[in-house]
Amino acid sequence: MKLNYSLDDMRYFCAVAQHGSFKQAAVALDIPLSTLSRRVAKLEEDLSIRLLNRDAHRVQLTHSGQKYYERSLPLFEELNDVAVCLLQDKTQAKGTIRISAPVNFGVLVLAQHFNAFLNQYPDIHLDVRLSNQTIDIEEEAIDIAFRVGDHNAAHWIGRHLTNIHFVICGAVNLDMFQLKSPADLEGFPTVVCAPMSTWKLQHNTSGEMQTYTPSNNIRLKVDDISLLTRAIQDGIGIGFIPDYHAQPLIDSGELRQVLPEWRNQPRGCQMLYRDRDNMPFRLRLLIDFMLKRFNDNPLQKCLILTGQID
Structure with missing residues (x-):
């Protein structure tokens, strides 16, 4: 019936x-x-x-x-x-937000901002998924995703947070006498960290561009910045490290910058979310919070990235 x-x-x-x-x-x-x-x-x-x-x-x-x-x-x-x-x-400022972010950027940069947000909004909970793989953010029901470099998330709104530069680093006792330009890196003992397998370098003064892809004498391949840093400090080889992580170690004498006049072209970090209008209040709060933390002023942005303030 x-x-x-x-x-x-x-x-x-x-x-x-x-x-x-x-x-x-x-x-x-x-x-x-x-x-x-x-x-x-x-x-x-x-x-x-x-x-x-x-x-x-x-x-x-x-x-x-x-x-x-x-x-x-x-x-x-x-x-x-x-x-x-x-x-x-x-x-209401309550409920759970599901977040996707790269492992290294999530641990070394985003974590302090997430913690500050949670302290400010005690009824909001964050479910953070860290991965260096490009996951399907639709399939995983992600609310907000953070991406370094270009993204192909169709129909997602991207808000630029900051630019990241990578610098070449070596052990503090590294003999750099023979290293005058990126071409001299060929065959030099190297530690490679995915996904930065190709180093697109730009001269700070002249703007000259050079690309170096380590292929000979790769001593170690990793997908974690902490492993990369430890191997470089122990003299295994040189490596390509994001400046927000490298600069404090260089300043403290734990790492030495190689070819300091060269660094990569900036890679943008974006915050992605699905809908500008019909979103829960908790998502709007986090979006506005992150934009403010990164865009208040250039000096604060620099200090936040290097962990000197929170």
């Missing part, structure tokens, strides 16, 4: 059953009494069963009407709960 009736009619019937009166139910629903009476009658017609006994003074549920009411009312209570939760998403 195919049933064909309106959910609104079910809701109107439940209101009459709750109030025990068409008149009171019509006031509560803010609809004309005649419309309410007609819609409940239509529901009974569609179900081919009497739900209410009516007389001039009162309304009573039939036996079938009582069973129908008891089964229907929880459905509308659940729908109301869902509506309240959705409204809270739009107005």
